[in-house]
Amino acid sequence: MAETPASDVLVRFSKIQKSYDGETLIVKDLNLDIRKGEFLTLLGPSGSGKTTSLMMLAGFETPTAGEIKLAGRSLNNVPPHKRDIGMVFQNYALFPHMTVAENLAFPLSVRKIPKHDIGERVKKALAMVQLDKFAARYPGQLSGGQQQRVALARALVFEPQLVLMDEPLGALDKQLREHMQMEIKHLHQRLGVTVVYVTHDQGEALTMSDRVAVFHQGEIQQIDAPAVLYEHPKNAFVANFIGENNRLTGELVSHDGDRCVVRLPRGETVEALAVNVGGPGQPVSLSIRPERIFLNGHSEACRNRFSGRVQEFIYLGDHVRIRMEVCGKPDFFIKQPIAELDPTLAVGDVVPLGWQTEHVRALDAVEHAE
Known part of the structure; x- marks a missing residue:
């Protein structure tokens, strides 16, 4: 990873470890x-260490080893309320007996902000999340999406330099969730505040983030911009966790520069990009995205060409997923986008298909069958 200039770094985790029992390291x-x-x-599956890392930054958990710095100062002995960090949780954590305005005023009065400033700041924060008319209501009188907006405004009202969000949209339905993703993203762009966001939803991570850190078993597997993670995964875990992925297993035959040849169990060979491979004879997993595969005549120019039997069509409105049997898998x-689908294609048809060398990545063998 390229070293970021120190002046651009807001938070630095250095050699952080976390164990709850003194034996197993969660981070x-x-x-x-x-x-x-x-x-x-x-981003990562349950138990990967992502939430624990966020909670250590917030001050609700203490690292077993290592140091966290915010704006150059060590946080190790700083209590949560003195860290200048806003927090948004999935369960909103609003005070039910306080109005919306009182909920927003609370973090300001705790920080001893003068009374005449509080009203002005609360008004500004409510306008920011389009809830100006709801100041006198109680949380129980609001919908889930409105409550989430209040929680967001409350995290931003004291103008922290850092806002942490832990699965904040988990309780919302799909449409509202997608709408709120865009709202949070646009708020971030407008305010320029630093946001650290935890989710296990890869679509959400790809949509909202400047960078995504993929966690697995307490370690970051890869940290990159969303498009880089998706198109250039560095190992089999990232390839399988981000987006949909076809995985073929085989063994390395030869390796020349950034290309390699892999033999599949039934003897077919695939030319692939060598990303994370050992020596000849070593096991390899190949990763190919479903949208990078060409069917019928479109596959003629492909370096890797096979035949496949159509097993099933799964209709998804704007595109269709075709399940096939290919190379014994x-x-x-x-x-395929609906507009490109051959309407004569039917279950049971055997058709040519292929993919380019640059769209198949040779990665480490996956140890466990998923």
């Missing part, structure tokens, strides 16, 4: 620089 040797003004998402998926 192992975490080194991470969070840049000023960026939207960084910590019964669940090989191809994604």
